[in-house]
Amino acid sequence: MLAAATALVFAASLAAAADVGVWTPAGSSGVVCIHTALLPNSRLICNERPHQNMYPANANTGGLVSAEIDLLNGADVNGFGSWTAKFTPREVATDPLCAGHSLLANGSWFQAGGDPYGANNGQNPPDGRKSRRIYNPCPVGAAADCVGSWTTLPDMTTQRWYPTVATLADGSVIIIGGTTDAINFGQLADINNPTYEYWPSKAGDPRHLDILSWAFPNMLYPMVFVMPSEHVFLFVSNKTVIIDPKTDNLIYTVPDMPVMDHAPWIYPHIPTMTVLPMTIKNNFKFTLQICGGSRQTTIDASPMCWQISPEDASPQWTRIDDMPRGRLMIDSVIMPDGKILYLNGGSWGVAGGDPGEAGSAGGPIMAPDLFDPEAPSGSQWSTLASASNYRMYHSGALLLETGHIVTFGSDINNQDDAVNKKADCMPQVQQFNAGCQDPFNTNIERFAPPYLQRAERNGRPVISKAPDTTTHNSTFIVELSTAASNVARVTFIRQASTTHQTNTDQRFIELNILGRSDKALLVQAPDLAGRAPPGRWFLFVLDKDGVPSVSKTVFLQLGAATQVPAGTNGITSSKNAAKAASSFSGISSLITAFAAAVSAFAF
Template sequence: MDCLHLFLLFTFTFACSSTISTRADLPGTWELVLADAGISSMHTAVTRFNTVVLLDRTNIGPSRKMLGRGRCRLDRNDRALKRDCYAHSAILDLQTNQIRPLMILTDTWCSSGQILADGTVLQTGGDLDGYKKIRKFSPCEANGLCDWVELDDVELVNGRWYGTDQILPDGSVIILGGKGANTVEYYPPRNGAVSFPFLADVEDKQMDNLYPYVHLLPNGHLFIFANDKAVMYDYETNKIAREYPPLDGGPRNYPSAGSSAMLALEGDFATAVIVVCGGAQFGAFIQRSTDTPAHGSCGRIIATSADPTWEMEDMPFGRIMGDMVMLPTGDVLIINGAQAGTQGFEMASNPCLFPVLYRPTQPAGLRFMTLNPGTIPRMYHSTANLLPDGRVLIAGSNPHYFYKFNAEFPTELRIEAFSPEYLSSDRANLRPVIEEIPETVRYGEAFDVFVTVPLPVVGILEVNLGNAPFATHSFQQGQRLVKITVTPSVPDANGRYRVGCTAPPNGAVAPPGYYMAFVVNQGVPSVARWVHLIA
């Protein structure tokens, strides 16, 4: 019995290998954005200029994109090329799908990042000469010449390899963890590095405390998950405010390859719900097993509850290295990854080509919907990012130490986009268009959004703010969606609807920065407009 028949027989319990073609009877569509980006993006971030920063490691030998203009990177310690004239970062223009190479000097392998309040991409750590490095990319118009800047006047106190960054309510960034770094520090720097013993306490033989999942809670504390344990951390006092029960199902963090998301904040913004999904079987990394089946369990917890407990669910597929992307509607897209093995070079098999939609408002048992499968395996070092038009950009996949194209799962230079069902043609008449919205809003400020919709509006038009996270290693660092308070829409004489809005109350609910503002009508989002949220 072939894989497709097994899929139907078990009602979406098992996914198929890369031989399965696109299924027109399942929701969502795929498109090829770029046939050859020249580099494979290990780290990806969307900018407020509707461009996308693609970033790989430097110590990897030739890419398929030259830097041009006579530029080369000189590094006598580089294991592959001492004189490297190839690009390892690039900017993608979403309007033209054109690529412009960027110059990155130090090694960004398994580094971390965050988007600052002014829209700058902050990039921290890496391997070798990048171990303590801090880099910035200040984005510009697509036809500009902005490029990476490596800071010479400041560096990390502790080297960070496999660390996590999270923007804080005041716009500063906490930089947490990494291999052998059981500490936290900040950018801009303050008080050096601070010991964080929780990370050492949860470390095991296969290191499952790397790339910890960090979420800023609306009470201003941090939810930090590593291995199978989580704490609420008061970073101001450097104290653990709460310990959560362990999550069943074994380790979830690198290299066990689960993922995590905080669901949309809404209402009075006092409640935060965290979801952690997927992962490898314990021991798969130690045994270097490529065919040990992944598990598909998800834990969901109300992190702000007085008595928090994990509610367990099962995805339709076992999955490792899946990206959990917050959609403008508040649903979560789970995409990319594999069904067997673990994270690491050439340590996974059986690609999971089927995306899954997690619908948090549905009852338990009905929250997962299987979507239209892709055809390109997206394995280790792949990424997924929400775009302002509501699509999800899919990039990367390089499970090899260098670029390798003659392999079962080759280095992937193609960039795709997945369109959720809300972008289907039969919903086009429901799609709002933002005609007018302020470019800048302050915390707690009342403001109006003017919208047109092809069909008369039925119900409430939502206005939801989604930020641009830094996507790497199956986790969207800093990801956030806030459903702001709105009044019922009122049509005016020009056929526009006025939606009265109130901005988020403070930086704990929504840290300062640029947000994609989506208007959502009956589950169908507009193209976003960028709004700068400030104090």
């Protein structure tokens, strides 16, 4: 009997050791997903650039540059079977390439800016540089044949190409930087746009930012995040300014990042910056992590990673463990268990180029690297199973409600032709020969992280009911069809949009479990709109083995907090419920104190 039990434990250990994730094809996006947002019902909305040079218009869409993708396309959201995505072309009024974007409080996708290519070449869609547009998705649970649509908003005050957009604590939007035209790094022109503005528009738009003037041309897609104080963190090259959107005061409390063997930390060198998970264990601390990009002294990518907690009294940049390999054009995806997957990109060069121009960057990196924020220094990184698709310039990745990650995009995908110097296959020839590699990658690939391998073997928690909406600091009930006693954590992840390794939407907050019954949990919503901007959030419950449920989508909205009465659903309070319930309020006081302390720096 003991021998049999030992054999089972040994077999389980071997299986766990082999858990490095599984990649499977997931169908076609129809367009190259350069700009991508998550929609309800496991859908994506993607935009590509108009095909140009010798490449004919996209035959999948009749030349349209936008498509909505139904990833499940009839597959069971709770299952582990195959997916074959279905795409539906969507018409957009102006060229959305090179826009900035974020998901709004109501779940719609807001975009600002775009590209002049269509206007300059007599094609559609026309110039989108001054445009603002919104994609309105179908609601959760809509009919399978329902698709969303684009709406055009009033123009911005100025043209913007490669701006950054972030949704703020009050649900409005800040639009920062960019240029007034497509940039040529070899022949710089006076096209910098060192300003920012808002949607809805405010008197005084646009507003000047000296830091964007200083950084030119290293100021495209600046790194922008709203913070718990509701101030806005803005990072370009190696400098930071904090914007108070209520007063437009500029605050300079964050020191410059140390200058080492690294090119400016921004496009075209393309690192990625991520808000680290805010957890009970780290007292919901707001910390940013930046990784990857180009070296300064060679063409190789850098493995460096740095962290900053900008709302500390005396913030300092801290270098942490290097990634297992140098990587640029790198995407990060926060997973339900609080670990972060770094994937896509290449090992040398810089981003940029027209379709098919595969010589600016190379060395596609197929294996993702997993970062564990709670692991001790020296053991924070591990490497998982390799993908099948090159994901170079103009690619991305997003988390889904199932716990899978999908990767997509890349329109300079003819890496092998470039490496093998197939002269008749390069764009300068101005013809697309049948023997050449298609640079436009519309393949979607699905990654099941190790926790889904464990789920397939042993099952996963199941949420049977959760509220459609909640407000900050509210308590609410999560009902389960599996045992609540086996739930170790409840996590909240904001749904996201991404382009050019820029994702201002995603962030992770662990929720306090205030009580439980046999099949229900009482949890507390995040406290601050600056920490948790309003919008659509994934709600996951995780078992004691770190396996997440399929999520429920919860709209986190502004408004008065509501409390579940004691004893609802037979729930009894946890021993540490009072401590947990007060932890957010204590942090809120610290944030208020921080805002007062830094006001002396505003000018």
